Amino acid sequence: MTFEVEIQGRTRTVSIESVGAAGPEGGRFRVVLDGVPRSVCARATDLGLLLTDERDGRTSDVAVTERAAGEWMLQLPHVALTAVVDGRRFRRRGGGPAPVAGEQRVTAPMPGRVVRVLVKVGDEVALRQGLVVVEAMKMENELASPKAGRVKEVAVTEGTSVESGRLLVIVE
């Protein structure tokens, strides 16, 4: 099976083929990462996977948590990465604003409660203008428009409880 994995702001292609078991909690795989084949042994840990590259024996301890559908958090001992596998457009994280075009869906980055809606349908908004304020963990987080444009849809009202990934506003 082949997957597109969006990680660190780029898309990588990974194909996975099972080639047998490796002990009671392990499996061996032929993995092709961006066209380069490698042989990988994966063992389940209490938190995720212990990956061993069979070519050089290099082992990585990766904890795996699914944060939202198709969005995986991968924690190595000193660094946490987020990957989106096959599916939604990758939400760019860090590295400054990316140029965006077309319709943009602004979603809740974390669960919380909408405390203010700052725009209404038809409003013209500027880049980085506040759209909705979501309160989570006692802090108010203002979610800004990813582009200059017009508000096409406002999907929440003040007081709405939202889960992570819930659509808040569409800007076109």
Added chain:
Amino acid sequence: MPKVLIANRGEIAVRVIRACRDLGLGAVAIYSDCDRNALHVRLADEAWHVGPSSARESYLRIDAIVDAAKRSGATLVHPGYGFLAENATFARACADAGLTFVGPRPEVVALMGSKTAAREAALKAGVPVVPGSAAPFAADASDAAIIKEADRVGYPLVVKAVAGGGGKGMRTVASREALVNAVRTARSEAQSSFGDAAVYLERRLIEPRHIEIQLLADEHGTVLPFVERECSIQRRHQKVVEESPSMALPPATRLEMAAAAARVAKAAGYTNAGTIEFLLDRDGRFYFLEMNTRLQVEHPVTELVTGIDLVQWQLRIAQGDRLDVAPEQALTPRGHAIECRIYAEDPDTGFLPSPGLVRALSVPGGPGVRDDRGVAAGFEIPVFYDSMIAKLAVWGQTRTDAVARLARALDEYRVVGVKTTVPFFQWLVRQPAFLDGAFDTTYLDRVLADRRGRPFVEPTSADEDAATITAALAAWFRAHRAAAGRNEVGTRFFDDLSENESRPRFNWRRAARTEALRSS
């Protein structure tokens, strides 16, 4: 054995439970719906449910908490910090119910809890205050009146909640254009955090350092000031690193500041633990900022450099004990201590909250390391409360030793399942300005703005490859699970790795077989 009801949650509830144990007192916890299996509930001698998850319906419910205290037979109530800790109505309700509130008398909480009244009290005690408005704005103050008062105070200024604390309900304003908006958001935040929307204005000093004096005062007239803490490393007015002693304070100024703090406390008739916060300007002059009439988050650094257990003393003072600590012991730092507040926030996305299930937790240890935390593996960090999950404090003979130990301890810290601010601290403790102590309260916001969201820890290409392959394997298992059918035994695979379960199980053989069947 007297019992203490702890009207709080998280790490501070755990801290107070420990002090109760040390003194041979019973510890009674309270909890809301989402805190049923919280660490403080598990560690206490008994725990009482006080309401739904929303703080307003549980940890802020005075009637429910007083009722729980009475039903449990507790005779003392420790409020911790946050929630009702600086609420005079709560202190009064405890007294009315025959409970001993571990803190100052209700009228002192009310006086010093109002930032504007506290400023007046400081002036009366001969302590300079930061220039600002004399009284809060009326709830219906017009925009014009607010602008006029701001012009009088002068820009840049800070909009502050009268009932504020912990950086909530506070906004810095550089010029007139941003004023009205800032007042509005500060009011809204103050209302939701403290139930009081009143705000006032204060001049923003240029590059000040935040230095504070811890106090203990008994009911027999003894007021004991401690060596200072410096809390200048702040993000959006929220302290993130605290240390003791300060690198910026000459010993003579320390004594002056301690004496000024003690004067304010004496004048107010203060009892129990409290802290007077000062700003130190570039010329070494200090100004009264506010008083916190409670235990502070950062109290461990003072405990580490003086060897005095502040929470034990809070409980002893509340029971009428005499404060018999030698003044030199409180004022003379032994070595250096630094604390980091670890939040469930993602530093790489502008510190957005990262609630969720803590799947595993590995905490540093060894010499000079103290970890105060309120979560354990298997606990779901709720969205309803503050995102601080732990405080990592270290002690070293010198500041250099302490910083090295902090860096080492941070490298040992691992929290799986949610993102935390640990990577940010790993970066911070290696910055030249931090190492030199060359910072003020504007330092952190400035350098964070300069970084524009660059990640604090850069993965190596091997890390990235491993993460990419693991993500693909996760999706591969997910696909096989779906193909094999949900109800079949042993096909749960990565389902177990989602946030809903803490104990994952794999079935590699079955997955491989299913794939073989599909491809044949």
